[in-house]
Amino acid sequence: MLQMITHVVKGDGFTGLYRGLSASLLRQITYSTTRFGVYEELKETFTSAKSSPSLPTLIAMASTSGFLGGIAGNPADILNVRMQNDASLPPEQRRNYKHAVDGLARMVKDEGVRSLFRGVWPNSIRAVLMTASQLASYDVFKKELLQRTSLGDDLTTHFTASIMAGFVATTVCSPVDVVKTRVMSAHTQESIVGLITRITAKEGLGWVFKGWVPSFIRLGPHTVATFMFLEQHKKMYRKWNGYE
Template sequence: MVGTFAHVLKHNGFLGLYSGLSASLLRQITYSTTRFGVYEELKSRLSKSKDGPSFPVLIAMASASGFLGGIAGNPADVLNVRMQHDAALPVQDRRNYKNAIDGLIRMTREEGWKSLFRGVWPNSMRAVLMTASQLASYDGFKRVLIQNTPLEDNLTTHFSASFLAGFVATTVCSPVDVIKTRIMSSHESKSLAKLLIDVYKVEGVGWMFRGWVPSFIRLGPHTIATFLFLEQHKKIYRKLKGIDEVDRAL
């Protein structure tokens, strides 16, 4: 990780650390809004009891939401991986997309529209794992903390539950993240089975958690900020709409 930072700073300067920012924003607009929106809608429709949906039901809803979000956000995800990976490549191998829109246009023109959905299946599976391990685990941890500790539905509980959810999500998604990144940044087409065999031969079982620390450094604060903002957003929305919070655990 340190070597990568040093390489990027040396050859691209400080701004090189923000390569792919526009693609990352586009990914959040498409991927995150889809999965969060579908999940909250399903949860509100199925919250018929005082205790809300059971944990297995939460996992099922989160998985469905993640799958749809993965498909919706795949084009931006491909761009995000490519633009961030560009800075570590030799100059002659870089794609040099100006921004997310330029990248979408060039990918469609140079590689066909199917390139926008390169790696869509592993990416969608990653989205399923991410959403289930992040959203469902957050609601699960939040419910356990409220029901089994002196904590109430407040900022401390939201922070604790989101921190634990970030840890779970990073661990569960690490193997799929490695596969997704290598498929999307590859210059050659290679089947998933062939890729897994080649990676295992070179790196052994350890490939599954390669980059776990930088992933947690990214995903941990992101998960915490996301849920803290989401909880405050829901609180303000309910107050404006005059909606009573029947179930404080959800």
């Protein structure tokens, strides 16, 4: 990973580390907003004063939310992958999108509207796995910490549950992340089965967890920040509306 960072800085300067930032922000606006919004709405619908959703129900709700989020965020996800991958390509092969809006316009113009949903199935599957492993596991870890330890519903519990959820999500999503990235950054069409067969024959089964450490370095803090902010937001929302 350090070698990759050095290569990017040497070739594009420190600004190269933020290549694709606009696409990443657009992805969060579309993908994350959809999956969190749908999940919280479903959880509220199926929660009553006497009972809360079981683990299978939480997983089902999170999977539904993730699938919808994966479809909503697919165009921005493609841009994010392509813009970040540019740094590893020779200058003549780079797409050189100026920003997310420019990338979307050029994709539609050069490749057609269908290009916006390239890799939508592996991306949606990844979104299902991510949301189910991240959101559902967080709720389970938080519940267990509250029931089995002396911790209260505070920042310590939120931090502990979220870092554990980040570990689970990174591990579950690692194989799909590898496939998704290679499909979206490819210059030629190749079936998912063909891609998996080819990289397994070439790299062995080690490809399944290739890039796990940088993925966790990214996803771990992201998961912690997301859930700690979400918990505080929910607390302020309940207080503002007189629910507590």
